[in-house]
Amino acid sequence: MPIDSASPITITGYDWVPYFAKGHVRDLRVRWALEEAGQSYRAKLLAQGDQKAPPHRALQPFGQVPTYEEGDVTLFESGAIVLHIAERFGGGLLPADPAARARAIEWTFAALNTVEPPITDYAIATLFEVEEPWSAPRLPAVKARIAERLEELSNRLGDRDWLDGDFSAGDLLMIAVLRMVASDGLLNPYPNLAAYVARGEARPAFRRALADHMAGFTGDPPPGFAEWEAKMKAAEPA
Amino acid sequence: MPIDSASPITITGYDWVPYFAKGHVRDLRVRWALEEAGQSYRAKLLAQGDQKAPPHRALQPFGQVPTYEEGDVTLFESGAIVLHIAERFGGGLLPADPAARARAIEWTFAALNTVEPPITDYAIATLFEVEEPWSAPRLPAVKARIAERLEELSNRLGDRDWLDGDFSAGDLLMIAVLRMVASDGLLNPYPNLAAYVARGEARPAFRRALADHMAGFTGDPPPGFAEWEAKMKAAEPA
Incomplete structure (x- = not known):
């Protein structure tokens, strides 16, 4: 619209x-x-x-x-x-079945409370605090936290198109979060996550x-x- | 129960x-x-x-x-x-009125996506990575991010008992988040937030x-x- x-x-x-x-x-x-x-x-x-x-x-x-x-x-x-x-x-954006609906909401929280915080931390370290002396030595630990989450997410997604059944609000938020580190190459080790983000970005909406x-x-x-x-x-x- | x-x-x-x-x-x-x-x-x-x-x-x-x-x-x-x-x-835990219900849900996300991430960061810096050389010099910046959020939250809470009308799921999660830094004294500059946490902790549930x-x-x-x-x-x- x-x-x-x-x-x-x-x-x-x-x-x-x-x-x-x-x-x-x-x-x-x-x-x-x-x-x-x-x-x-x-x-x-x-x-x-x-x-x-x-x-x-x-x-x-x-x-x-x-x-x-x-x-x-x-x-x-x-x-x-x-x-x-x-x-x-x-x-x-939310399935009608109550159990499926609860799981879609679960993925919105997983995106924002489990996957996004280390990614925000990375943005702070590489952008807003890039000149601070502690940022560069700390970066490997920050990247390791992101990689742990991405690997877990990649394992759960497997070869599915979306996280749980059809596209939902959970996918929308997860893809919006993952996009933040895509251009820095952090998704490269996880081709299924990169493809998942691309699927989201291809949606006309x-x-x-x-x-x-x-x-x-x-x-x-x-x-x-x-x-x-x-x-x-x-x-x-x- | x-x-x-x-x-x-x-x-x-x-x-x-x-x-x-x-x-x-x-x-x-x-x-x-x-x-x-x-x-x-x-x-x-x-x-x-x-x-x-x-x-x-x-x-x-x-x-x-x-x-x-x-x-x-x-x-x-x-x-x-x-x-x-x-x-x-x-x-x-959620009001019946649709607009009030949406605002209670809004506070659950504010607790977990806006207030909790810098607090998690503080826990990493002071506990899990306390021995890393970058943790101590970085701590003032982490604390400043928490203080900014706490001051904003304190200003919004004002002299209310709860964030928006009656106690809700939003208060439950916000109080659970704030409790994490209470024992370290980070709430001390905000007596209304300390009292808010105490009100939550006094609930029989x-x-x-x-x-x-x-x-x-x-x-x-x-x-x-x-x-x-x-x-x-x-x-x-x-």
Whole structure:
């Protein structure tokens, strides 16, 4: 569904993020769920810094995006928003069978509480704290924690298309998490995980969501951020 | 409800963990939810190492506890299990009003995906990797990330008893997460968060769950673990 200024659903994202965050800010997860569910939405894109200002804090106590508003429902936390969209609109994101539904929800938590934390840790070590003296020596331990989780996930996925039966909210969130380390080659030892991510990214709903997510970055970096970004880019391994 | 060998619900935990993990292994979260919902259960307690063996891996792909089994439902991820118990048995863990229910679920994700990751990071730095040369110099950055989240949470909680209306699954998981750093003094700057945790811990359901969780540690440490635990204890700040 297109972005539609008359939609009753409003989400928030950013109008600018550094190059490495484009395609990964969590509004993408919510856009993807809305596309799977066939729902149009409005996207309110914040300038960097505005996420910490009082109006947005009232919606999101941690000063992050995305948020979700529809009528009397105001939510934050992309995992919760994806589940809400799944329950509110269907769209095949949660199975009807109660046991299968519980397992799909289980995979949303596995994505966000078991697989994502070491991946976030990796992003901190390789991006935000890349210049700290402790980051490089610590990186092997961080990568080992990610590899342990990826191997376990690879073993469970096996040759299935999706984690448990049909594509679900659990796959959506797991693929969104795995994508974060795909370009760094961390999925290379697990061809079934790389293929799983590719299957997710090939879904028309994902492609629409990603295109609209990327098209939203029309803002300028705040003062000083362009220099910081250039420095980050220069520090990347070739 | 007492532990009952005739209960249709079986959960898993450990029969031994190091001193610092007692009172914090995630089966406690599930026991607490079952107690709030008035459900008896059986607890199958694994010896250390058995969580990585094939029989348990079949239930839990990441080789962790807890798991939850009832009839044709088999689940892992404590967050998902708590939500399942809330939906299956009620017990006041999720409000009936749809918007309030979505917000309670939102707080379960906030606990596990926003507040817990830096706290897990702190546990790794101060316990499992305490002897690594990078842990001590990095600790101020880890603590700063936790403090940012705690301040934001403290500001949102304000003088409320619970995060959003009555006690919910969101409070249960948030309090379980915050408890992990309470004994290290990290909640001290936030008296309302300390009081919030104390309110949760004073609930009869929590007290029963904690007592049964602690009573389950009747096993012996695996070879080498007692020495490791003694070394960890000796390395703790006075």
